[in-house]
Amino acid sequence: MKTLKYTYLFVAITTSLLFVQCNDDDNNIIINATCSDGLLNGDETGIDCGGTACLPCGQVLDFSGTYKQEDQVGRPGINTVFGTTGFKDAFNSTVPSEMQAAFQTKFLAKLIDPTTGLYPPFTTNALGLTAEEFTTVLSNDVLWVAKTGITTYFNGTEIFTGRALNDDVIDVSLLLIFGGPDGTENPTLTSDGVPTNDVAFSTSFPYLAGPF
């Protein structure tokens, strides 16, 4: 893996990716477009209810009360690796817009502290990111999604343009943490030894594959 390639990828990340945020979706749940068109269609048993696509007739979603965020995982493994001491619960319950301010310096300390930091010492990674830049990316624990092009966590060319079912996301994270400037350093630390699933995924929801 060449530094030049990752430098290009970093530029691509910073210039072309769109940051897709979830906001207030609870107020706009759509089970199916035909479930809110005011017509009795599909296999609805009442107007906009029943059948296989809509909520059962007579059932009303209850959005009263208070909801509390208890967990999140934008990028798998990040809260496990960086939030292990003292602030994991706080990390999981902080909304994305507040995460960088709250946790970037904590992540940085975890990454570079000479006594408690991750081994070996971090210089730059395969994306050309410094420790400060990398922990800024990681502390915003959301899954970036490119609205055009290939959806992948990393495919050798594109990176962080989404996540496909068979992406080895932990290995990507380990490579960026331990792989050094060209991704080839510390080869024993850049994989968890667990390959991607070798059983075909289902082509229909929930798209799961059997164990391998």
Ligand SMILES: [Ca+2]
């Ligand atoms: Ca309808």
Ligand SMILES: [Ca+2]
């Ligand atoms: Ca793996």
